[in-house]
Amino acid sequence: MFSLLVLHLLGASVWVGGHLILLLTVVPSAMRSGDPEMIRAFEESYEKIGVPALVLQVVTGLWLANSYVPGILPALDMSDPLRTAIAWKLILLLATFVIGAHARLFIIPNLNKERLPWMAVHILLITMIALAMLVLGASVRL
Ligand code: HEM
Incomplete structure (x- = not known):
């Protein structure tokens, strides 16, 4: 359980940290200079660790969620704060896939x-x- 949480936090640092760097430093420079190559270059090198980090996030996240709500899907009834948090994480994960796929395609x-x-x-x-x-x-x- 402890090592799952550590891996989940490692994935979160890479995923959130990488996107904050992209949003707050690379995107403003690219917009100022009108050069999309800067974003493409960052994405190309970041995705080598960003995608594995997201996969790690999903695997450890589902594992942790299953330990709180066995079978996970019952959490979608949002009948208490814990189930609501897990359900929203699943919804936001789906949104991440849809937006990511749209950008990529x-x-x-x-x-x-x-x-x-x-x-x-x-x-x-x-x-x-x-x-x-x-x-x-x-x-x-909490
Ligand atoms: C970008 C994706 C994600 C990020 C940035 C993220 C981030 C985090 C963070 C920072 C924590 C706090 C850990 C703690 O309390 O010490 C956490 C906990 C948790 N996450 Fe995620 N998470 C992501 C994806 C997911 C997914 C897909 C699930 C699956 C439903 C999930 C399920 C959980 C659960 C159940 C916990 C509670 C663990 C515990 O406190 O024992 N997460 N997550």
Whole structure:
């Protein structure tokens, strides 16, 4: 249980930290210079540890959730604060996949100066969702 939590927190540091760096330093520079290459270059190197971090997050998160609510899916009834937090984490995970897939399929392949603001909106949403997952996670214990 302890090592699961440590791995979950390691994944959270990489996922949330990487997206904050992207949103707060890389995106503003790219927008100022109108150069989408900066975002593409960051994504290319970050995704080598960012994607495994998200996978680690999902595996350890589902494992932890299963220890609180066996079978996990009953949490979707949101009948108490713990189940509500777990249900929202699942909903936000789904939202992360949808927004990520949309960016990867429809925006990144033809990323240019005009489409940069759309990319920035996707990065903002993914980062806000990651922060919400972190706050929800902390609320489980407290
Ligand atoms: C971007 C994705 C995620 C982030 C950033 C994140 C972050 C966190 C953080 C910071 C904690 C606090 C740990 C503590 O209290 O010491 C936590 C706990 C938790 N997370 Fe996540 N999490 C993510 C995804 C998930 C997913 C997909 C699930 C599955 C439902 C999940 C389930 C849990 C559970 C059950 C806990 C409570 C663990 C405990 O306190 O024993 N998480 N999460």
